[in-house]
Amino acid sequence: MRKPLGEFPSPFASGNLISRARVPAPQMPTHVETLGNGLKVILRPIPDTKALSTWVVYRIGSRNEVPGMTGSTHWVEHMLFKGGGKLAKGDIDKLISRLGGKMNAFTDTDYTMYFETIPATALDTALMIESERMRNAAFDPKEVEAERTVVISEREGAENQPDFAVEEELWGLAFHVHPYHWTAIGYKQDLATLARDPLYRHYLRFYAPNNASLILVGGFDVAVAMQHIREAFGRLQPEAPPDPLRLAEPEQRGERRSDLERPGPADLLSVGWHIPGAAHEDTPALVLLSTVLGGWRGFVPFAAGDWRPRSNRLYRALVEAKLATDVGVRLESKLDPSLLIANATLAPGASLDRVEAVLDREIEKLKRAPPPKSELARAHQQVRAWARYEQDGVTFQGMLLSAGEGLGAWDFAEALLAKVEKVRPEQVRAAARRYLVEEHRTVVRFHAQEVPG
Amino acid sequence: MNLPDRTVLENGAILVSVALPSNPFIAFRGTVPAGVAAEGSEFGLAEFTSRLLLSGTRRMGAAKLADRLEGIGATLEFRNGDEVLSFQGRCTRETAAETVRILVDCLSEPAFPSKEVERIRAELQNDLRIEADDTHHRAVREVSRLVFPKDHPYGREPKGDPSRVQRVRRGDIVSFHEAHVGPEGLILAVTGDVDRALIDEGIATPLSRLRGDGGAEAIPPPRPHRPGSVRIPMPHKSQVDIVIGAPGVPRRHEDYYALNLANLLFGRIGLYGRLGRNLRDEQGLAYYAFSNLDARTAGGMWTISAGVNPSNLGKAIESIRAEMDRLRTEPFSLEEVRDGKENQTGSLVVSLERNAEVAGELHRMEYHGLGMDFLERYADIVGELTEERIRNLARRYFLPSASSIAVAGPIGRLRVPW
Numbered sequence: 017m018r019k020p021l022g023e024f025p026s027p028f029a030s031g032n033l034i035s036r037a038r039v040p041a042p043q044m045p046t047h048v049e050t051l052g053n054g055l056k057v058i059l060r061p062i063p064d065t066k067a068l069s070t071w072v073v074y075r076i077g078s079r080n081e082v083p084g085m086t087g088s089t090h091w092v093e094h095m096l097f098k099g100g101g102k103l104a105k106g107d108i109d110k111l112i113s114r115l116g117g118k119m120n121a122f123t124d125t126d127y128t129m130y131f132e133t134i135p136a137t138a139l140d141t142a143l144m145i146e147s148e149r150m151r152n153a154a155f156d157p158k159e160v161e162a163e164r165t166v167v168i169s170e171r172e173g174a175e176n177q178p179d180f181a182v183e184e185e186l187w188g189l190a191f192h193v194h195p196y197h198w199t200a201i202g203y204k205q206d207l208a209t210l211a212r213d214p215l216y217r218h219y220l221r222f223y224a225p226n227n228a229s230l231i232l233v234g235g236f237d238v239a240v241a242m243q244h245i246r247e248a249f250g251r252l253q254p255e256a257p258p259d260p261l262r263l264a265e266p267e268q269r270g271e272r273r274s275d276l277e278r279p280g281p282a283d284l285l286s287v288g289w290h291i292p293g294a295a296h297e298d299t300p301a302l303v304l305l306s307t308v309l310g311g312w313r314g315f316v317p318f319a320a321g322d323w324r325p326r327s328n329r330l331y332r333a334l335v336e337a338k339l340a341t342d343v344g345v346r347l348e349s350k351l352d353p354s355l356l357i358a359n360a361t362l363a364p365g366a367s368l369d370r371v372e373a374v375l376d377r378e379i380e381k382l383k384r385a386p387p388p389k390s391e392l393a394r395a396h397q398q399v400r401a402w403a404r405y406e407q408d409g410v411t412f413q414g415m416l417l418s419a420g421e422g423l424g425a426w427d428f429a430e431a432l433l434a435k436v437e438k439v440r441p442e443q444v445r446a447a448a449r450r451y452l453v454e455e456h457r458t459v460v461r462f463h464a465q466e467v468p469g
Numbered sequence: 470m471n472l473p474d475r476t477v478l479e480n481g482a483i484l485v486s487v488a489l490p491s492n493p494f495i496a497f498r499g500t501v502p503a504g505v506a507a508e509g510s511e512f513g514l515a516e517f518t519s520r521l522l523l524s525g526t527r528r529m530g531a532a533k534l535a536d537r538l539e540g541i542g543a544t545l546e547f548r549n550g551d552e553v554l555s556f557q558g559r560c561t562r563e564t565a566a567e568t569v570r571i572l573v574d575c576l577s578e579p580a581f582p583s584k585e586v587e588r589i590r591a592e593l594q595n596d597l598r599i600e601a602d603d604t605h606h607r608a609v610r611e612v613s614r615l616v617f618p619k620d621h622p623y624g625r626e627p628k629g630d631p632s633r634v635q636r637v638r639r640g641d642i643v644s645f646h647e648a649h650v651g652p653e654g655l656i657l658a659v660t661g662d663v664d665r666a667l668i669d670e671g672i673a674t675p676l677s678r679l680r681g682d683g684g685a686e687a688i689p690p691p692r693p694h695r696p697g698s699v700r701i702p703m704p705h706k707s708q709v710d711i712v713i714g715a716p717g718v719p720r721r722h723e724d725y726y727a728l729n730l731a732n733l734l735f736g737r738i739g740l741y742g743r744l745g746r747n748l749r750d751e752q753g754l755a756y757y758a759f760s761n762l763d764a765r766t767a768g769g770m771w772t773i774s775a776g777v778n779p780s781n782l783g784k785a786i787e788s789i790r791a792e793m794d795r796l797r798t799e800p801f802s803l804e805e806v807r808d809g810k811e812n813q814t815g816s817l818v819v820s821l822e823r824n825a826e827v828a829g830e831l832h833r834m835e836y837h838g839l840g841m842d843f844l845e846r847y848a849d850i851v852g853e854l855t856e857e858r859i860r861n862l863a864r865r866y867f868l869p870s871a872s873s874i875a876v877a878g879p880i881g882r883l884r885v886p887w
Contacts, residue, residue, distance in 0.1 A: 066818045097740070106750075109739030114808055116815025135818040162753035165778070170756040173776045175707040176604050176878070279705035281598035311539070321825075323544045326523070326535035336531070338588050341595040361599075363591045394540045401542025404494045405559050409823035467602060468704050 047238045054226025054254045058426045060233045068234035069414035070142035073129040076222035078200040087202015090123040101152025123200045126351045127422030133411045136235035143248040160212040178280040190458040194265040224255035229421045234410040272458045280464035283362040288355035290456045294423045300435035301447040307395040310345025315429045319406035339366040368461045382448040386441030473841045478677045480652035486659040496824035498832045499657035500553035502685035503649035506622040513629020514645045519549035524585035526574045543568040562662045566671035593634045604710040604877040611699040611875035612714035617691045651681030658831035661824045688767040701877035709878030717769030720837045731863035734809045736760025754781045800860040814848045
């Protein structure tokens with residue numbers, strides 16, 4: 017991420033005016049077209065909206081990296097704010113700032129996405145930035161070197177949090193072969209030694225119109241927007257399509273465990289079970305399984321903010337029982353088989369053994385009996401409500417479409433929601449029996465040691 | 470957009486709303502004057518109370534309350550702040566009345582079950598430990614304590630301290646709630662899929678049933694700041710957090726808008742303004758280096774935050790000082806000021822694209838008495854700011870000699886050149 021999320025412009029500090037962004041009803045008209053050079057264009061016009069959010073998602077993430085080059089995709093993302101082509105260093109900041117816009121970028125394991133949200137009248141500015149970014153980034157050696165310490169600093173900031181160590185350990189242990197083994201930020205050793213040329217080659221290889229989708233949400237006319245998009249992107253040359261990733265994680269045979277003993281304020285427990293890729297037919301049941309177990313905070317969790325679900329089994333069994341002060345369940349739906357993760361921050365005096373035993377008990381209950389209809393209805397209602405809430409505004413709508421496109425289809429969330437509606441209690445139990453099994457799980461326990469000093 | 474609607478209910482509560490009928494859900498944000506400032510010397514009481522408001526009412530236990538809210542897909546959270554107890558959430562048109570009824574129940578008739586009091590006590594103790602292990606949190610707290618000395622509500626830890634958390638009794642919480650949570654001083658801002666009928670029947674009617682005492686007492690102005698320097702060694706961390714702070718101005722102060730623009734140029738615009746350009750873009754010292762202007766009712770604070778590798782601590786601090794000094798030797802240029810003004814007026818369209826943001830802004834307009842036409846006037850307010858005033862205020866308020874500093878992280882014997 018180029019800028020920490022907390023540093024988005026604050027309306028209080030910067031001024032304001034209300035822009036009416038409609039939350040789309042399901043199947044809201046969306047125009048999809050592919051240019052001759054392979055760039056897929058997805059347009060969702062929202063009449064009477066004064067803002068416009070432009071997103072470009074590239075099908076390149078840390079899953080496309082190799083050992084020794086971990087973190088390169090994220091580093092490339094940082095470099096794409098430093099100009100090139102028509103843009104001098106600092107121009108992107110200046111252009112967007114003058115418009116009062118906001119922008120950022122996110123590197124995921126499966127995709128990388130960039131956005132600008134600006135007044136709708138400035139469409140051409142966003143298109144020019146994204147078009148230059150796609151093929152003409154400068155990668156000035158001096159700038160690459162200056163960014164090395166920035167990226168390392170981003171990692172070191174994360175290292176200050178104990179849960180980062182737990183997360184890195186969990187993925188590292190659960191995946192031995194597949195690149196989900198490492199997180200998108202990469203290893204510090206690689207960040208210290210990566211050179212400019214391999215980074216630049218990584219960029220040239222994957223940043224091409226035929227490996228990207230452009231998404232617009234907000235106030236524009238489709239025909240006019242398409243004309244401007246063709247002018248901005250039509251001349252860009254495609255690359256040979258990237259080779260499909262051939263690495264597949266072998267089936268895990270036997271539980272894997274790790275006990276970390278480090279200074280920290282509280283014991284932590286993290287358990288990850290292997291689940292299939294996002295497109296699998298069991299994903300809708302896994303959505304409800306994860307909601308029953310730990311609540312639902314939307315497909316793309318940014319919209320949820322600090323909201324904490326309380327009507328779920330782990331909250332009841334661990335937080336209300338004073339064994340944990342916080343619990344969470346994340347369905348990490350990805351292109352390739354991934355993890356469903358349950359986390360707990362232990363309450364003072366609670367033991368990791370006890371919390372793990374209670375978690376096991378709750379999992380067993382899910383396997384033994386399907387959730388009662390009333391509980392499943394509540395889970396359905398949560399997923400349904402969040403489908404509206406997380407589309408609050410053009411930026412979140414663009415993010416949702418882009419993340420879906422990164423997983424293979426811009427309407428991924430809408431289509432999944434429709435399938436979730438049809439999930440019956442027995443399917444939730446079946447998913448629990450199939451996936452929440454001991455020999456396919458990885459357990460990381462953080463034993464907080466006394467903090468020195 | 471039509472001007473927001475403002476209604477004072479019979480019980481004293483104020484309801485502000487604006488319809489965005491094409492948004493098929495509702496966001497709300499509200500406050501009552503029951504934050505840290507209301508707790509007097511009973512440190513931590515406001516935080517304890519706020520965390521118990523979803524722990525059950527006379528009609529419903531905590532579990533049933535959660536089931537009811539999540540069963541209709543609504544969200545509701547309470548948060549303690551320096552000045553107010555705030556609440557916010559989302560619901561749909563169909564569930565608005567039910568959500569507001571639950572909100573009113575939580576505010577007016579919380580049960581404060583003893584079991585829940587003990588659970589929250591353990592949660593607070595854990596949170597205090599977690600925050601004590603967070604480098605940025607530690608540095609911010611120390612600077613706040615220095616800028617707002619003598620246990621001023623803006624300067625102290627809202628949760629109190631571990632011994633205080635241990636001593637709070639259920640009776641203290643009940644008394645605090647009775648004295649401070651009621652319709653007097655309550656503001657509720659609602660936006661999204663609302664119309665007059667829904668506001669009247671679904672929101673105003675249940676809200677007008679809220680009874681109780683309350684009302685805001687004036688928050689005393691902070692005592693003078695004596696700049697200081699604090700080192701917080703945390704050898705098990707990777708990164709050092711630097712926080713530098715100085716007094717700012719209250720939100721209604723005449724210097725606010727010019728100072729806000731100066732802060733934007735110094736450490737916010739684009740990739741964190743002048744500060745970010747120097748520390749991040751040119752020197753690669755930090756992933757984040759930014760400034761923040763926090764303006765409240767009785768005072769304010771200006772801060773700089775940066776996270777750096779310990780080997781770069783001295784260089785980073787010297788660079789921050791150099792940027793502050795540069796405000797005197799190389800004041801903001803006409804181009805910088807123009808960019809800042811364009812940013813602030815341009816963001817009129819962009820920064821309030823979401824229901825939740827609109828609800829927050831409506832609430833601020835009412836809370837600070839800015840007027841319901843504030844958004845209409847904002848561009849003129851910014852347009853009238855002169856370059857000279859912006860430069861002068863930056864020089865006056867952003868002074869190294871008038872600022873405190875705290876550094877937290879693996880600092881060992883490193884010198885803090887401030």
